[in-house]
Amino acid sequence: MTQHVLLNNVQHQHIKVINQFNAQYGDNVTSVMAFPTEFVELQKEYPIMFRRNAETEKYQAVALLGIQKDENLYLDESLDSGWAGHYIPATLARGPFLIGFQTQQENGETQKVPVIHIDVDHPKVNEQKGRALFLEHGGNSPYLEHVSTLLKVMHQGIAVNDAMFAAFNEVELIEPVNIEIDLDSGEKHRLVGNYTINENKLQSLNAEQLAKLHKAGFLQLAFSVVASMSNIRKLIEMKNRRDRG
Template identity: 80%
Template sequence: MTQHALLNNIQHQNTKVITQYSAEYGDNITSVMAFPTEFVELQKEYPILFRQDEESKKLQAVALLGIQQSENLYLDESLDSGWAAHYIPSALARGPFLIGFQTQQDNGEQQKVPVIHIDMDHPKVNEQRGKAIFLEHGGNSPYLEHISTLLNVMHQGMTISDAMFAAFNEYELIESVNIEFELNNGEKHRLVGNYTIDESRLQSLNAEQLAKLHQAGFLQLAFAVVASMSNIRRLIETKNQKLNR
């Protein structure tokens, strides 16, 4: 269940949000949406893959967090944050907050402007512990300012995602990838339905094509996706370590 409400400093003055990560709070997910605006940070610690949305048939990017259903190998109860990586994907770091749109008048014209909503049924929302959303006298807390930045990363990422995939398709850079591996205990796994950047095709682009991708801001993102694939090895190593405990 979800109960979305427009965030305001009267109704939510005493609302707090738990910022630790745990399966208890629903963070045990195998993948999470990734946005082009965070690819450069994500590629340092997560595999970035592309998947086709079942309804829209459009490609969307995800950060891979585990190799089995309901598994997040970045969760670590021994850490205060509960998360074993420096950068946390914005779609998870935003917690119970989301972007909504509100119609406002601007110079006599109606415009839709992004506003922050909160899911009051989210397991991290309470009034007893966690980080305050608003200061005692009603101003935005540093935590809410951080959330606003994350939501902007997501919003801007959504606005350029279609153009990015269109550019990748134009230069035939997207290829399907099957990820196969065997764990130390003999278990064999095969992850299908994923796409990535064809590294050899990317390297074969001519100067004009590279320049166009660079000018559009997508060349760096393509290289980030390629570099991120090395993090699959990290996931496998983490899984083996957990099996040995």
């Protein structure tokens, strides 16, 4: 159950948000939506892959967090944050917040302005413990400012998402990838339905194609996706350690 409402410092003055990660809060997810605006950070710790909507044929990037259903290998209850990583994907780090739009009149014109909404039924929302949203004497707390930054990362990422994939498609960089995983326990897993960047094609692009991707800001993102695939080995190592207890 969700109940998204416009955040305000009167009605929600005493609300706090638990800024920790745990399965009980719904953080036990195998993958999360990823945005072009965070690829450079994501590629340091997570495999970035693409998935394709069968109906719209549009691509969306995801950060892979586990191997099996409802498994997030980055959850670690021994850590204060509950997260075994330096950068937390924006989709999870934002917690119960999301961007909404409010219609405002500006210079005689109607404009849609992005505003912060909160899911007041989210399991991390309460009035007893966690991070305050507003300062005692008014103004946003540092935590809410951080959330605002994360939401901008997502909003700006959504804005360039289709253009990025169109640019990748134009030079035929996207290819399907099936991943075979053999664990120390003897278990075997096969990850299907994912796409990645063809590294050989990326390296073979001519100067004009490279320049076009670079000018659009997408060349670095393509290389980030390629680099991120080495994190699949990291996931396997994390899974083997988890299985050994």
